[in-house]
Amino acid sequence: MNETTKARVLFVDDEARILTTMRMLFRGQYEVFTANSGQEALELLKTQPVDVIVSDQRMPGMTGIELLRAARELNTHAMRILLTGYSDLNAIIGSINEGEIFRFINKPWSNEDLTTTVARAVTAARASAAATTHAEGAAPAPGAPPAVLVLDDDAEVPAKIQAILGGDFRVVGATTMDEAVGLLEQERIGVIVSDTRVQDNPVINLIGTLKQHHPELVSVILTERADAGTAIELINQGQVYRFITKPIHDSQCKITVSSALRQHHRLAQTPELTRRYEVAAPVQAPPPGSQTGKLMDRIRGLRTVVKRWV
Incomplete structure (x- = not known):
């Protein structure tokens, strides 16, 4: 993706007011996509590659962890951020073992923290996109493994x-x-x-x-x-x-x-x-x-x- 084009960020939440907040907070800065369920997000990802996915954890039908795990298969290079309003250790562990989360953000969030985190995720996605394919084919280093x-x-x-x-x-x-x-x-x-x-x-x-x-x-x-x-x-x-x-x-x-x-x-x-x-x-x-x-x-x-x- 050309570095001069706007980054593409997908926000997923079952609450319409939160999606509205995200659009207002990030409009003009990124190309913003929204989905009100995990299934809707996955359908969008089949046709729209994105740089960053920001998902709520507690949603009906499909949790954020389940979405991000499936999204990882559809959009390997996208950075993944999980929002949650409750503490659930199993979900948090799942976010590492299954979704490879870049950041975990508690709700309610600070707008400054959220915008900074999304910006860092965008930078990381773009910096690593070309390198990811190269890394998959890298030959093992010589000598005994570490x-x-x-x-x-x-x-x-x-x-x-x-x-x-x-x-x-x-x-x-x-x-x-x-x-x-x-x-x-x-x-x-x-x-x-x-x-x-x-x-x-x-x-x-x-x-x-x-x-x-x-x-x-x-x-x-x-x-x-x-x-x-x-x-x-x-x-x-x-x-x-x-x-x-x-x-x-x-x-x-x-x-x-x-x-x-x-x-x-x-x-x-x-x-x-x-x-x-x-x-x-x-x-x-x-x-x-x-x-x-x-x-x-x-x-x-x-x-x-x-x-x-x-």
Whole structure:
């Protein structure tokens, strides 16, 4: 698509007043399409390619997650944003595992936040559109594949994941964030598999800082106790790739980690694609000089080390 043409944005909501608000808010800036149901949106997408899809989650007949999952098949390159007015962890996890959401926005939203988010999604869609096709055909990098770093309080989890993945994969384990950063400084890592909390500390700053400064790294979250707020943060500030629920199921784990390694390869070989996984600014950064702050500084210094491996 020519960069001088207006971006095409589709808004989907069963409430007519919200669609009217969207038209008024974005008219003149984008070519705006609207649909009042998931099915209507899918019919439109069969004939009208768009850059960004913004959908409500709770709609009769078809939820936002179901729509965005189907839309991903019809319009691979479109960026996907989910709006919701209620907290539902299963829906949030589904948005990552099935719809690959760029951002999760709570209703009622701030117009400034919404317009900024849509603008970033448009930029990402256009920057990555041409690169996506090229990335699919990229040849594997020479040498041994990168390792999978497993971060979990339970020291037995890395061995369990190694057993599930088999000998074609190399797993290294850490039980603290300090150990994890140390391994990142020493090893060629492609995928991080982490619990939401380690030693009772949330991993959001670690995951978010890694994605910001080292965007080809792909994160998978292990969860058995995550709340909706944590999951939203991990989407918006960490662009996590997938969730794996505990107790770990062998087939889900192997499929997810294999897919994550392929995603790492695509991002490493085609850096333009990383625009699709741009992270939001942290809500609260760790204080400078704190232990967490020092770890984040070490992560920022990883870039030159990691580039040696790619």
